[in-house]
Amino acid sequence: MHVSTPSFMRRAPLAAVSILALLAAAPARAQSAKKAPPGDWRTPAEASDYRTTPRYAETIAYARRIAAAAPRQARLETFGRTGEGRELMVVVLSKDGVFDPAALHRSGRPIVLVQNAIHAGEMDGKDASLALMRDIVVTKRKAALLDRAVLVVILIYNADGHERVSAYNRINQNGPQETGWRTQARNLNLNRDYLKADAPETRAFLRLWNRWLPDLFVDTHVTDGADFQYDTTYGIDTGPDVFPSLAEWKRSVLAPWLERSVGAAGHVICEYINLKDDTDPSKGITIAQDPPRFSTGYVNLQNRPAVLLETHMLKDYRTRVTGSYEFLRAILEIANRDAGRLIEMNRAADAATVAAGKRRDAGELQPLRLESDGTTEPFAYRGFKSSIARSDISGARRVEYTKEPIEITVPRETRLKVTLSIAQPSAYIVPAQWTTVIDVLQAHGLRLRRTARAWEGEVETYRCEGAAWHPRPFEGHQVMFNPGEGGARSNASPGACAPIHERQAFPAGSVVVPLDQRAARVAIHLLEPQAPDSLVAWGFFNAIFERKEYAEPYVMEKLGHDMLANDPKLKEEFENRLREDQDFDASPEARLEFFYRRSPWWDPRLGLYPVGRLATLEGVPLVR
Ligand SMILES: [Zn+2]
Numbered sequence: 001m002h003v004s005t006p007s008f009m010r011r012a013p014l015a016a017v018s019i020l021a022l023l024a025a026a027p028a029r030a031q032s033a034k035k036a037p038p039g040d041w042r043t044p045a046e047a048s049d050y051r052t053t054p055r056y057a058e059t060i061a062y063a064r065r066i067a068a069a070a071p072r073q074a075r076l077e078t079f080g081r082t083g084e085g086r087e088l089m090v091v092v093l094s095k096d097g098v099f100d101p102a103a104l105h106r107s108g109r110p111i112v113l114v115q116n117a118i119h120a121g122e123m124d125g126k127d128a129s130l131a132l133m134r135d136i137v138v139t140k141r142k143a144a145l146l147d148r149a150v151l152v153v154i155l156i157y158n159a160d161g162h163e164r165v166s167a168y169n170r171i172n173q174n175g176p177q178e179t180g181w182r183t184q185a186r187n188l189n190l191n192r193d194y195l196k197a198d199a200p201e202t203r204a205f206l207r208l209w210n211r212w213l214p215d216l217f218v219d220t221h222v223t224d225g226a227d228f229q230y231d232t233t234y235g236i237d238t239g240p241d242v243f244p245s246l247a248e249w250k251r252s253v254l255a256p257w258l259e260r261s262v263g264a265a266g267h268v269i270c271e272y273i274n275l276k277d278d279t280d281p282s283k284g285i286t287i288a289q290d291p292p293r294f295s296t297g298y299v300n301l302q303n304r305p306a307v308l309l310e311t312h313m314l315k316d317y318r319t320r321v322t323g324s325y326e327f328l329r330a331i332l333e334i335a336n337r338d339a340g341r342l343i344e345m346n347r348a349a350d351a352a353t354v355a356a357g358k359r360r361d362a363g364e365l366q367p368l369r370l371e372s373d374g375t376t377e378p379f380a381y382r383g384f385k386s387s388i389a390r391s392d393i394s395g396a397r398r399v400e401y402t403k404e405p406i407e408i409t410v411p412r413e414t415r416l417k418v419t420l421s422i423a424q425p426s427a428y429i430v431p432a433q434w435t436t437v438i439d440v441l442q443a444h445g446l447r448l449r450r451t452a453r454a455w456e457g458e459v460e461t462y463r464c465e466g467a468a469w470h471p472r473p474f475e476g477h478q479v480m481f482n483p484g485e486g487g488a489r490s491n492a493s494p495g496a497c498a499p500i501h502e503r504q505a506f507p508a509g510s511v512v513v514p515l516d517q518r519a520a521r522v523a524i525h526l527l528e529p530q531a532p533d534s535l536v537a538w539g540f541f542n543a544i545f546e547r548k549e550y551a552e553p554y555v556m557e558k559l560g561h562d563m564l565a566n567d568p569k570l571k572e573e574f575e576n577r578l579r580e581d582q583d584f585d586a587s588p589e590a591r592l593e594f595f596y597r598r599s600p601w602w603d604p605r606l607g608l609y610p611v612g613r614l615a616t617l618e619g620v621p622l623v624r
Contacts, residue, residue, distance in 0.1 A: 041134055045127035045176070050318035053123050053176045056086065056163050059155055062130055063091050070137035072097040073146070079154075079211075080204020083185040086159040088204050091129075093136055093153075095146035101212045104150050110339045113214035114328060115154045115205075115295065118190050118221070120161035120180030121170040124311050125220025128324035129153045132332075145332040148339040152212055157201060160185035172224050175317035191219075192475050194298035195526060195533040196540075197443045209302070210445035215342050216305055216335050219295040220324055223310045226278045227401040229382040231315040232262055232323035235272040235308035237416065238290040239300035240367035242521075243349040249341070250305055254334060258307075261330040267323045268382065272310055279399040281383050284411035289370040291532035292525050301521040303349035305342075307331065350518040356424065357516030360616070363423035366524050368531040370416040379412035420530055424515055425613035428527045429459065429620070432509035434610060437526075437535055441513060444522050449512040450623045456505040457619065459612030462497035462529055464536070467545050467607070477539040481532065497529045497536075497609065504612055512614070512622060527611055536609070545607055551596050553588070560595040570598065 036047065044054035044062060054062065060076075067074040073093060080088040092099050104111060116125035133153065135142040145151070156162045162180035169179045183189050184199055193202045223233065236255055241247035255271065262269045277283040290297035290308075299306035309327050311320035335342065356364035384401045391398035429451075430437055441448060467480060474483040513523045529536035551559075564571045574594060578585045584594075596602055614620065 041138055043127060043130040043134065045317070045321060046131065048176075050316070050321060051175070051177055053127055053179065053317075055165070056156060056159055059126060059130070060087075060089060063089070063133070063155060066130075066133050066138055067091065073137040074133065075099050079208040081200060082158075082160045083200050084160045084163075086163070088157070088159060088201065089155055090208065091133060091151075091153045091155060093133060093146055093151040095143075098150075105213070108340065108343055109148050109150050110215040110335045110342050111150045111152060111212055112216045112218070112332060112335045113152045113154070113209075113212060114218045114220065114331075115157050116220050117154075117156045117162055117180065118158050118219060118295065119182045120156065120158040120164070121173065121182055122220070122222035123156070123162070123176075123179060124222055124317070124320045124324045125218075125309065125328070126155055127321045128220075128328055129155065131321070131325055132328050142329065145329065145336065147336050149332055149335040151332065152214065154205075154208075157205070158182075158184050158190055159201075170222075170313070173222055173313040174315065186476075188475055191295060192293045194295055195292045195522075196475075196477070196535070196538050197440050198476065203443050206443050206445060214304060215346050216307070216331065217295070217299045218307045218309060218328065218331055220309045220328075221311075222313050222320065223272075224313060226273065226275050226281065227314055227384055227386075228273065228281075228312070229384065229405055230268045230270050230273065231312050231319050232267045232269040232327055233272045233310045233312065234258060234269070234327065235290070235296060235310070236305070237287065238294070238296035238306055238308070239292065240370060240418065241416075242367065243303070243345070243352065245345050246303075246305055246349060249338070249345060253338065254305070254307070257334050258327065258330050261333065262323070262326045265322075265326040265329075267319075267326055269323075269327075270382075272308065273381075279386075279388055279397055281381055282408060282410055284376060285379060285381070285413060287372050287413045287416065289416060289532070292522075293533045297533075298522075301525055302519055303353060303521070304346055353518055353520050354516050357426070357514065357520050360426070363425055365421045366424050366521065366528075367418040367421040368525065368528060369418070369420040371419050372413045373415045373417035375413065375415045376411035377414050378409045380407055381410045382407050422524070422528050422530070424520070424524055425460065426616055427515055427614045428513045428523060429506055429612040429614055430511045430513070430527075431610050432507045432511070434541075437540055437611075438511050440526065440535065440540075441511065441523065444519065444526075446513060446519055446523055447517045449514065451506060451508055451510045451512065452621045452623045453508045454505065455510070455619075455621055456503060458501055458503050459614060460499060461502055461504070461612050462609040463500050464497040464529060464545070464607045464609060466496055469539070469542075478542060479539050480537045502608070504610075506612070512617065512620060514617065529609055541609070544605070544610065547603065547606060549601070549603060551592065551601065553592055556592040556595055559599060560592065563595055563598065 044058055063076060067076050073095060075092045077090050077092060078087045079090055082088060098104055114129060116129055117123045136145050161182060161184050164181035165178050167178050169181050184201055188199050190199055190201055193199050197203060197206060236250040259269050274286050275281055276286050292298040292301050296306040296308050309324060311323050383406050385404040385406050386399050386401045388397050388399055469478050469480055470482055515523065525531045525533060526535050528534055535541060584590050
């Protein structure tokens with residue numbers, strides 16, 4: 001539905017006018033969907049000379065046209081519904097009409113999953129995918145891309161956001177004339193939702209993921225950030241590199257191939273650029289962990305290589321779509337060329353994960369948090385000449401770019417180091433009453449067991465102290481990490497969680513998550529409180545940090561006197577504290593709480609993480 005602008009708003013805001021003048025692209029209503037004459041296989045974006053991108057209905061119609069023209073090689077499938085009820089669609093391309101994932105896995109054919117328009121203002125990959133699919137199965141110019149590989153394309157992942165159309169949705173971006181919106185209909189950013197899985201779109205993605213279990217994943221975007229010459233940038237180092245062969249393949253085979261192949265097609269490509277200082281590229285390029293709230297971080301936990309494609313926002317739409325096209329073409333070429341190796345590495349990663357879950361001695365160490373180790377390499381950065389001036393608008397330094405190319409050598413960070421890892425248990429046990437947590441575990445398709453009856457036993461767990469929450473909601477949650485400007489990559493920890501051994505009771509129907517399964521690292525990142533996107537960090541367990549009983553001061557008064565009279569050591573501790581801690585001395589509440597905390601009335605479950613780490617499943621009464 002197009003909402004017409006009310007008359008009092010018809011004058012475009014000033015900022016928009018100047019940006020549009022700068023970009024020399026006047027906004028116009030997207031062309032209405034015209035039926036292409038038979039034989040005209042131009043995509044809607046091509047037919048508009050890259051001025052527009054097709055709406056949802058026109059996009060699906062073009063995909064249906066491809067499937068109708070090549071029914072033995074192309075098929076549309078629905079994999080879920082959005083919040084507003086739109087069908088989520090994939091197109092599957094397979095050279096011989098085998099569309100069954102299990103049969104494809106058996107025959108050693110790599111499955112490549114391309115996800116487009118998760119941020120629906122960034123739809124370059126969608127228009128590139130339409131053209132590429134046409135060239136593979138209709139014009140057959142690129143038919144060889146299906147020699148071994150099978151292509152599964154999510155055309156428009158954020159379909160509701162895609163239909164929230166405006167010329168004013170992407171202030172930094174140079175076309176097309178109108179685009180969709182970043183978030184889905186409940187204003188959730190799907191690219192922060194992979195682990196917590198709140199959105200119906202994410203739930204659908206997880207079902208799709210488990211149905212196809214792809215061998216290689218690509219997520220297509222458009223950048224924000226600095227201006228530079230590169231039109232096509234990519235990311236490969238996304239999370240813990242626990243499988244050296246996969247890491248080595250991404251670094252030594254995939255990345256050089258993408259640069260060579262996409263570069264040879266006339267595009268300026270390099271690895272994703274995150275400047276330390278957007279006004280001064282000479283300070284260098286930094287790297288950070290993609291925690292699993294992001295697609296790439298999540299796919300890493302699923303033991304599969306993930307590739308991020310980010311075209312540059314200020315390049316014209318034709319350049320960005322054709323760059324995306326060449327990038328996806330190059331991905332498919334290497335998936336065909338390295339098919340056997342890719343499948344073998346993925347299988348080995350799964351087998352290693354299962355084996356780690358079976359070990360009964362000291363638990364395998366799993367990295368949870370990473371940061372740059374500071375190592376840099378010189379990088380020939382192709383930027384634009386810029387100048388710095390004092391802004392009379394912001395009062396800060398402002399950068400003004402020219403279009404004069406420069407090349408300078410800057411330090412580029414190259415390595416992440418593990419800053420926190422944990423020894424994994426055999427299994428986790430989640431009490432039956434934590435239904436929202438169990439629901440998320442189920443959504444990820446993890447293999448779960450249930451307890452047949454109530455069970456009490458010693459488990460390892462955590463007691464968390466000093467938890468603090470970010471003052472503003474983030475993605476609809478009261479989170480324990482600092483989401484940072486733009487809600488991106490801050491990894492602050494949810495307080496200190498000290499490991500403890502504790503006898504705990506688990507009711508019948510509690511859920512046991514064994515770690516001898518291929519997606520065990522997903523469970524570890526959900527259930528280890530200190531992981532960057534743990535359910536604790538996202539606030540799913542906030543209630544355990546709430547104090548529920550309070551002592552009246554006159555009751556504590558008597559208790560305090562009794563405790564001091566009966567315990568000389570406590571008396572000494574109290575008096576020392578009064579002397580040494582002025583805040584304590586000055587706070588009646590803190591002084592009374594000193595006694596409450598040391599009394600048997602204090603709630604022993606306050607801050608106690610209810611999920612247990614099991615060293616063994618022996619003795620746990622599981623449903624057969
Ligand atoms: Zn994006």
